[in-house]
Amino acid sequence: MTEIAKSQPEDSRIPGAVQRWQRFNMTPYLFILPHLIFFSAFLAWPFAYGLYISLFEFDFLRPEYRPFVGLENYLNLFNRGSIQFDDFWRAMGNTGEFLLWSVPPLVILALLLAVLLNGRFRGRTIFRTIYFAPYALSVTVAAVLWWWIFQSQGGLINHYLEQLGWPTPNWLSSMPEAWIAITIATIWWTIGFNTVIFLAALQEIPSSLYEAAAIDGAGPSQQFWYVTIPMLRPVLVFVITITLIASANLFGQPFLMTGGGPLQQTETVIYRIYIEGILRNQMGSASAMSIFMAAILITLTALNFKLFGQNTQR
């Protein structure tokens, strides 16, 4: 009986449903499943869960005491009387200061290096290899290495400064020298990344544009301003955006080079979130800080593309 019920005639009765059934195929879902499991657990879930715990006083070590506080964790960031206020806004200010120190050289110098490397000359690959090598290292190596080079006693920099008869500052424990040291270490470590992106973009510019400009009598600098820069515009916006985000995420360099000092003046937002959430176990408040920071970064990215990238489409 059941055999008959399953057989042909039923197919012809509701062809639409059967076709849909035949078309339904588990295979694609099985292919995406492994990634989807991790994506759900460690990207989708924490997105929702982070918002959720930011509404609680959430001490990881005290599961029995987790009162709902509504928006208090966010309001504390704007309330002068809260314990978080001073530390958080100092960290915001410090992060902003580092953006000013680091983003212009990381973009302009990278463009300069890319233009240098884009010429035709012998040894190009070797220079490119050397310029990019620090990027392959861990942030700990970069930070500890420059921490050693910037040591006021025995460090290489102060040794040469002394020989030149110049002042030898305590690089890592005075301001703004600490920012200079962190900025130099950061440039050294990461600028190769921006350079490679610019270099690839430079090589995409058709040489016919330069020829046309040369015919019209444009010299090298005019060619740079009127051909290279406009052609690079989408990539320029992209590089500025990722550099802003990378610099806003500064953590390892001050953590290992200055310990956030002197007097917490190189303590960045990520550093602060680490202290608040991991060292002080105040995860609700740390989540609120993270979300506030993320909102700023997303806004910054959007603004950057809106203001400078009118004709860029992904």
Added chain:
Amino acid sequence: MTSYDVQPDYVESKGVGTGLISRLLLYLLLILFGAFFLLPIIWMAVTAFKPFVEWLNPNWIPINPTLENFQSIFADPTLPVDRWFLNSLLIAVIFTLLILIIDAMAAYAYARMEFRGKNILFGLLLVTLVMPGIMFLIPNFITVARLGWLGTYQGVIAPGLSGVFGVFFLRQFFQSIPKELEEAAIIDGANTWKTFTTVILPLSRGALATLGVITFLESWNSFLWPLLILGNNRAMQTLPVGLATLQGQYTFDYGKLMAGALVVTLPVLLLYVLLQRYIVQSIAMTGLKG
């Protein structure tokens, strides 16, 4: 000035005299920048091979080169550097293999298959690309702690497997493979899985190698997440976290510190020199896609 038989390359269209001077200037600049990037790495190696008495001398060639810094960091039972090395290697290898498998499978489905919810899911993946990682740090730490994974390999590895970069990267590549090749395999009776493993994957060796190399580097070098997960468990630490521990312990023992830094650096530097084509290529592609 008015001649129309212009040379193809604008750099070379200049006069001979200025060409020579600008060429010299070019090399001067290139070498100056080269020194900036290279000398610190050399200085790290030089310090690592110096005996204690020479650390504070600025000589670039050790007078009495020695291995004592390496010997003492490897001999110190409280600093299991060899174990850290193994931890780093194991985590990086497992992480890279899993990323390649998981992301290639997902990328193939998103590139070639039609299924319900595909566009919504793919859109969701896209959205997370613009979300700053800091949003996920604290909640993921709580998840890992609740799973009892603090101080474990899986605690370091699992959250990173959620990343979407590899899926995008491979999807782009798979879409560029001509469909005819798969159709031929299907006519020959191959099922989807067989087509994937015998047609698509072998054709994607270059893209897989590129993703593999940058994933390995990312894992080998990562610091903040392993610090959170492994910071309190010395035996389980990775090399970058261990180096921070080393700095805490040997604060002004620069020779030992640089020996440790060199141990962290050598494997990736070697990998980089051998495979830099792939690394540079992948970053160049990031920019062109963006």
